[in-house]
Amino acid sequence: MQTQSTLERIFHPIFENNNLIVSVKRDDNIHPIISGNKWRKLKFNLRFAKENNYTGIISFGGSFSNHIHALAFACQQQGLKSIGIIRGESDYASNYTLTMAQQWGMTLNFVDRKTYRLREDTDYLENLQQKYPDYLLVPEGGSNKLALAGVGEIITELNQQCEFDTLLTPVGSGGTLAGLIQADNNQHQLLGISVLKQDGYLTEQVNHLLSEEQHFYNWQILSAFHRGGYAKFSKEDEQRIVSFNLQTGFVFEPVYSGKMLLAFLDLIEQGYFSKGQRIVLLHTGGLQGIGGMLERKLLDGNVWSVPTLK
Ligand SMILES: Cc1ncc(COP(=O)(O)O)c(C=O)c1O
Structure with a gap:
């Protein structure tokens, strides 16, 4: 690449x-898929996940998110699993962006807007980490x-x-x-x-x-x-x-x-x-x-x- x-x-x-x-x-x-700032922002996150033996990456996004789309593909390429916490209803699973994300192996977890708003809340993130201890949590947009x-x-x-x-x-x-x-x-x-x-x-x-x-x-x-x-x-x-x-x-x-x-x-x-x-x-x-x-x-x-x- x-x-x-x-x-x-x-x-x-x-x-x-x-x-x-x-x-x-x-x-x-x-x-064509991990394009633009997606590649730039994910590069060292992927490397960190691999070097520290994480099973996969969990991140957050809207139902048409460029970040979720790119993350799913990048994780598949790197032999990592991926979970997307998606704002909105599960009907979105069949849309253009999320269909591809699932094809690349991403597991989608749909949450309502109220729950999605907790995406930077320390307690919420701690609970998520406890549920998936071997996953690296990456914030919305990959911005860390x-x-x-x-x-x-x-x-x-x-x-x-x-x-x-x-x-x-x-x-x-x-x-x-x-x-x-x-x-x-x-x-x-x-x-x-x-x-x-x-x-x-x-x-x-x-x-x-x-x-x-x-x-x-x-x-x-x-x-x-x-x-x-x-x-x-x-x-x-x-x-x-x-x-x-x-x-x-x-x-x-x-x-x-x-x-x-x-x-x-x-x-x-x-x-x-x-x-x-x-x-x-x-x-x-x-x-x-x-x-x-x-x-x-x-x-x-x-x-x-x-x-x-x-
Ligand atoms: C195509 C594209 N350009 C620009 C941005 C904005 O970048 P940032 O979220 O790092 O401000 C995003 C969102 O990540 C994006 O998907």
């Missing part, structure tokens, strides 16, 4: 008109301290690939941004685009993951670009992403990378970036999510297609 990603220049009239040099860090290309080193490799690669001023990434649970911040060590401006409406806790969550011995001042989470909340977007948002994809040949999806893209375009229009800035957009993958959105008719089936996951 190729574990580094390429950096590609992306051209669009709005970038030229504003004198911006824009590139995309193609983590979406790392692997082990994830940071894997994400940090993005910065190591970028430092060899280019010089840049600003990097943008979508933010869900904060692990990706935290890994970037720690590895970057205040070299560049890091902008996290929150894809959630209720994101007040995110800055604290990122700080919680970061090493306390260092002071990081080069990052910020922008909260105004969630477009209605997690996985919400308007027809107009969808059309803007589609036309950008058609113009550039890249595929941004509307839950993570597409929200970052729309935020970026809006920020350019607001004059946020100075002329000549060199900007990197981190494409965090998640293209499997398109399959689930097509299944629920949340995307126009005439323009989007189910990604090939082979």
Whole structure:
């Protein structure tokens, strides 16, 4: 498996008109299934589980979770078992994402929303650990301290690939941004685009993951670009992403990378970036999510297609 990603220049009239040099860090290309930040965040978790002789990994996610999808596959590849604690009803078991997760050997454990909210509660986690003593518990989104080193490799690669001023990434649970911040060590401006409406806790969550011995001042989470909340977007948002994809040949999806893209375009229009800035957009993958959105008719089936996951 190729574990580094390429950096590609992306051209669009709005970038030229504003004198911006824009590139995309193609983590979406790392692997069709464990793509984007999934591979980065899971890499050292998988290694830790193997080296410490765990039987498997337990983690948490929604019923269309990219993380659950990637974790199931990665565990199968590594000879580890996997259990997904899934928010929602068991009917979801036959959806696009979870069908594949089960094919890769994941056991699904559906819980109601109230129970799911306990996913970071110490007592709840202790009980879970007692029930499955030989399983490594990995938080939602794979965002724990082990994830940071894997994400940090993005910065190591970028430092060899280019010089840049600003990097943008979508933010869900904060692990990706935290890994970037720690590895970057205040070299560049890091902008996290929150894809959630209720994101007040995110800055604290990122700080919680970061090493306390260092002071990081080069990052910020922008909260105004969630477009209605997690996985919400308007027809107009969808059309803007589609036309950008058609113009550039890249595929941004509307839950993570597409929200970052729309935020970026809006920020350019607001004059946020100075002329000549060199900007990197981190494409965090998640293209499997398109399959689930097509299944629920949340995307126009005439323009989007189910990604090939082979
Ligand atoms: C495709 C994709 N991009 C970005 C993110 C956000 O990353 P994080 O949860 O580390 O903030 C996620 C969620 O993990 C994701 O699935």
